[in-house]
Amino acid sequence: MVSLSFRTGQKEGYRAGYSEGYRLGGCRALMERIPAEPLPFFDLKILYVPQGFESIDEGVAMGLGRMVRECIVVPPEQVVEVALQQVPDIILVMNGLHVFPEDFRLSMNRLRESGFRTAIWFVDDPYFTEETPGLAQHFDVVFTHELSCVPLYQSVGVKEVFYLPLGVHPELFTPTMAGPAYRSDICFIGNAFRNRAALFDELVPFLKGKQVRIIGGYWERLARYKELSPYVYSGFIPPAETVKFYNGAKIVINLHRPTQSGEDNRNSLNLPGRSINPRTFEINACGTLQITDIREDLTRYYTPGVDIETFGSVQELKHKISYYLSQEDQRRSLAQRALQTTMTRHTYVHRLPELLNLIMAHGLDQQ
Structure with a gap:
């Protein structure tokens, strides 16, 4: 004999499953109606140095890969070796904290002295301002997702500082059936x-x-x-x-x-x-x-x-x-x-053209 509690649980499970399916169907229908916009193309070779934030790193690398001539992802300890071999137009570093080796700043100095254009995107601001101003001085261009940190980096002598919010990696964060x-x-x-x-x-x-x-x-x-x-x-x-x-x-x-x-x-x-x-x-x-x-x-x-x-x-x-x-x-x-x-x-495909245009407009064309 089927108990009342079992029947009640079965009905509640059915309602929850139906509601989830209805939600997901509406989300997918909406996304199908979003027109695909043509992506800008940048005739650039980018060396991308990830931080280790999977959702950010994958989103940025995938976005760059769709709009530049070549995007090479390299761990921080190999950045000098790969840069000298590949000769990128831009070296873009994500955050530069936590997992980066102690001599990374010296590596960036060496690359700048060799004529490479370097940029960093701080994504932990303002929580590590005891470290980030010193790090910022080793880059040509600094991006921060935090409004309050723009004058901070300007105050330590960085000439090119820009507020740029993060975005989302849509191939990862997307409507899906959860269960x-x-x-x-x-x-x-x-x-x-x-x-x-x-x-x-x-x-x-x-x-x-x-x-x-x-x-x-x-x-x-x-x-x-x-x-x-x-x-x-x-x-x-x-x-x-x-x-x-x-x-x-x-x-x-x-x-x-x-x-x-x-x-x-x-x-x-x-x-x-x-x-x-x-x-x-x-x-x-x-x-x-x-x-x-x-x-x-x-x-x-x-x-x-x-x-x-x-x-x-x-x-x-x-x-x-x-x-x-x-x-x-x-x-x-x-x-x-x-x-x-x-x-x-607000995906990385929307953010990255702004980042690349700012780097190009403030020095790359003059090199």
Whole structure:
């Protein structure tokens, strides 16, 4: 005899599967209607030195490969050898921190002295400003995704400094079928910086009875960890898994890390965070509703209430979560508009022509 609980679970599973399929079908239909724009072509050989951020590195390398004569990806410890052999027009370094060898700055000096045009794109600003100004001085051109760091790099003598936000790797972050193991009402992925831990501690009573996933490191910092532990997966997950969790969620929360210097940051200058993180683009590229805290440049890329939602307090966040969990059509419509905005304006294919044009306009043609 089939139990009532089994039948109830079967019906709920069917409804969830139907809703997911309906969402995915709408996202894919929308993407099929986005016209394919012709890509610009740059008659350049690029030497690209990745940081080790898989979702960024792959997106940039693939984007460059589609619009330049040749893109060569090389690890930092081989940059001098390969550059001297291949003679690229531009050497583009991603971030230059964490995994780079100690003598990397000397390598860049040697290459500049040999006449190579060098550029770096900082993507961890402003959290490592104790290191990045010294590193920036070893490059001809500096790009940063953080508005507050442009005057910083100018102040240490870098003549060519540009604000350039990141984007999304659309072949990775895209609408996809997630499956029951990845479904949730509310999802957050990221490390438990102090402001994030404080937020979720305050949300504990509100989260009860909801399907919640909190994924990342250091979540034992939670004051109410015991109560939240059923929701927590501690540790790193690869980008491909992140995509599934984003797709399986009804709502994804985005809360930027704090900028104060301390155990999580090396920002003794205490520069503020004015710009959005890459996660903003990545969540929206999955066709899932995002509710984010507010950074100054957010409205350059998205319109709150149209293709993204924002919160300025815990109370406002709870109100908007409750509202959108109960309003599936509105939640889906806003998420699909976010998907359209992202795929038509904010992929690396959209960012890289600006980067290459800026490098070319400020010195490459005169070499």
